[in-house]
Amino acid sequence: DAGITQSPRHKVTETGTPVTLRCHQTENHRYMYWYRQDPGHGLRLIHYSYGVKDTDKGEVSDGYSVSRSKTEDFLLTLESATSSQTSVYFCATGTGAYEQYFGPGTRLTVT
Amino acid sequence: SQQGEEDPQALSIQEGENATMNCSYKTSINNLQWYRQNSGRGLVHLILIRSNEREKHSGRLRVTLDTSKKSSSLLITASRAADTASYFCATDALRYKLSFGAGTTVTVRA
Numbered sequence: 001d002a003g004i005t006q007s008p009r010h011k012v013t014e015t016g017t018p019v020t021l022r023c024h025q026t027e028n029h030r031y032m033y034w035y036r037q038d039p040g041h042g043l044r045l046i047h048y049s050y051g052v053k054d055t056d057k058g059e060v061s062d063g064y065s066v067s068r069s070k071t072e073d074f075l076l077t078l079e080s081a082t083s084s085q086t087s088v089y090f091c092a093t094g095t096g097a098y099e100q101y102f103g104p105g106t107r108l109t110v111t
Numbered sequence: 112s113q114q115g116e117e118d119p120q121a122l123s124i125q126e127g128e129n130a131t132m133n134c135s136y137k138t139s140i141n142n143l144q145w146y147r148q149n150s151g152r153g154l155v156h157l158i159l160i161r162s163n164e165r166e167k168h169s170g171r172l173r174v175t176l177d178t179s180k181k182s183s184s185l186l187i188t189a190s191r192a193a194d195t196a197s198y199f200c201a202t203d204a205l206r207y208k209l210s211f212g213a214g215t216t217v218t219v220r221a
Contacts, residue, residue, distance in 0.1 A: 004153075031207060033208075035211075040213055041213060042199060042211045042212050042213040042214050043154070043199070043211040044211075045208060045209075045210075048207070048208060050207060058208070090153055090154070092153075092154075094207075096207065098142065098144075098159065098203075099144060099156040099159060100154075100156070100201075100209060101156070102153030102154045102155070103153050104152060104153050105151075105152070105153055
């Protein structure tokens with residue numbers, strides 16, 4: 001987990017409220033990723049970034065948006081949280097199509 | 112959809128025994144990776160095997176890759192309690208993106 005932090009680590013929010021999760025890296029990696037992890041599904045890619053202000057959708061991007069204004073920060077926003085977005089969210093970084101480095105995760109509960 | 116699928120879903124072994132888990136995938140790949148996740152933590156990279164390699168070792172880990180069968184296996188020898196974790200295979204069929212399986216949960220009993 002060294003070099004990658006996520007905040008908050010735990011959050012409980014109500015349906016319909018906006019939520020922003022932050023990922024911060026000190027590795028100067030070009031690529032950053034947001035995944036969600038749910039029982040039985042493994043990790044599923046939400047969005048990823050291949051540079052400052054360059055982002056693209058993953059396989060489960062509906063209901064999520066991202067922004068990357070600096071190399072070190074990658075934000076994930078749930079515009080209007082729903083109960084189906086209750087999950088553990090992981091940020092990861094990488095230098096390309098090789099190994100990725102994961103943060104400690106954020107446990108989000110939408111009530 | 113997930114590219115990789117691990118088998119079995121769960122595995123319980125005695126300390127000192129070997130643990131073997133398998134991963135099958137659907138499309139051509141450049142590399143296949145294995146990651147470990149301890150409870151409540153992020154994933155940690157264990158080993159990468161390239162599509163032109165058949166076997167790779169790292170400490171007590173041995174990975175094989177059979178591209179004709181689109182499958183890989185991870186063997187952990189002489190297991191320890193600290194090996195208790197979930198193990199995921201990941202493929203890079205998609206550019207810059209990894210596709211993870213649902214994982215194998217390994218429990219090592221003392």
